[in-house]
Amino acid sequence: MTAQASGIDTRLLRAQAVLYEAGKLALSHFGALASLPVEIKQNGQDIVSAADREVEMLVRDRIAETFPDDGFLGEEYGLSARSSGYTWVLDPIDGTSCFVHGSRSWCISIALLKGGETVAGLILDPSADELFTAVSGGGAFLNGRPIAVDSRTDMQHGLIGVGASFRVPPRAVSGFIERLLDRGGMFVRSGSGALSLAHVACGRLAGYYEPHIHAWDCLAGLCLIREAGGWTADFAADGDLMRGGPVLGCPPQLSEDLLDLIAATSAERAA
Ligand code: IPD
Numbered sequence: 280m281t282a283q284a285s286g287i288d289t290r291l292l293r294a295q296a297v298l299y300e301a302g303k304l305a306l307s308h309f310g311a312l313a314s315l316p317v318e319i320k321q322n323g324q325d326i327v328s329a330a331d332r333e334v335e336m337l338v339r340d341r342i343a344e345t346f347p348d349d350g351f352l353g354e355e356y357g358l359s360a361r362s363s364g365y366t367w368v369l370d371p372i373d374g375t376s377c378f379v380h381g382s383r384s385w386c387i388s389i390a391l392l393k394g395g396e397t398v399a400g401l402i403l404d405p406s407a408d409e410l411f412t413a414v415s416g417g418g419a420f421l422n423g424r425p426i427a428v429d430s431r432t433d434m435q436h437g438l439i440g441v442g443a444s445f446r447v448p449p450r451a452v453s454g455f456i457e458r459l460l461d462r463g464g465m466f467v468r469s470g471s472g473a474l475s476l477a478h479v480a481c482g483r484l485a486g487y488y489e490p491h492i493h494a495w496d497c498l499a500g501l502c503l504i505r506e507a508g509g510w511t512a513d514f515a516a517d518g519d520l521m522r523g524g525p526v527l528g529c530p531p532q533l534s535e536d537l538l539d540l541i542a543a544t545s546a547e548r549a550a
């Protein structure tokens with residue numbers, strides 16, 4: 280085992296334990312939603328709760344205790360740069376709107392970057408007791424069992440996850456959905472981009488597309504998809520972790536079809 284591999288493996292083990300602890304904390308709030316403080320960030324669909332903040336602080340503290348020189352980027356408290364070359368990227372609760380409304384479509388997502396490359400991804404769905412893990416070059420797993428994207432599905436049979444936010448014009452989403460339906464495909468929007476990507480990795484969804492998403496929403500899920508044999512479009516290819524961009528991941532046989540739909544949607548918007 281190389282020094283780098285062992286550094287990643289040690290971090291993966293620690294991250295799993297921290298995620299389970301964070302999952303218990305999140306579930307304790309999920310069981311007492313009537314008393315959960317919630318604030319609006321940009322609009323009524325973009326919110327933050329005390330659960331998001333507490334989960335992020337817990338994960339930050341635990342990672343800093345064990346790996347004080349690792350950088351950390353979390354959705355709620357931003358970037359703390361450090362010197363080890365490793366950076367953790369956390370969404371403490373992805374699917375906050377679902378969470379505060381009592382819907383179980385939420386998760387905790389954490390990616391590990393080494394020199395800017397994603398080398399591991401972990402997504403915990405506490406409600407389903409499902410932990411998705413992947414290390415670059417080591418495969419993808421659900422609760423320790425290997426998973427794979429659906430290598431036989433096609434546009435007319437599979438379900439495509441589609442994400443939406445007010446960071447892009449509504450037509451960027453509805454134009455894609457219209458074209459997908461025109462081709463005999465079908466969409467679902469779960470409310471958690473990260474969990475949707477994990478579901479692509481294990482074959483429940485045939486792909487996930489969202490015109491704009493952030494690094495904390497998707498880096499772990501994209502790593503899972505690649506390690507499960509899937510294809511992912513480059514995300515934030517310029518290494519800008521803060522700006523975000525479009526996200527697309529699917530089994531390899533669907534990439535061309537989905538890219539066509541996205542290109543046609545973009546062309547319509549540019550015209
Ligand atoms: C959001 C969810 C949603 C996606 C949005 C994200 P949040 O994250 O992943 O599914 O469509 O783009 O912002 O706010 O629940 O952490």
Ligand code: CA
Binds near residue numbers: 370496
């Ligand atoms: Ca998110």
Ligand code: CA
Binds near residue numbers: 371
């Ligand atoms: Ca979040």
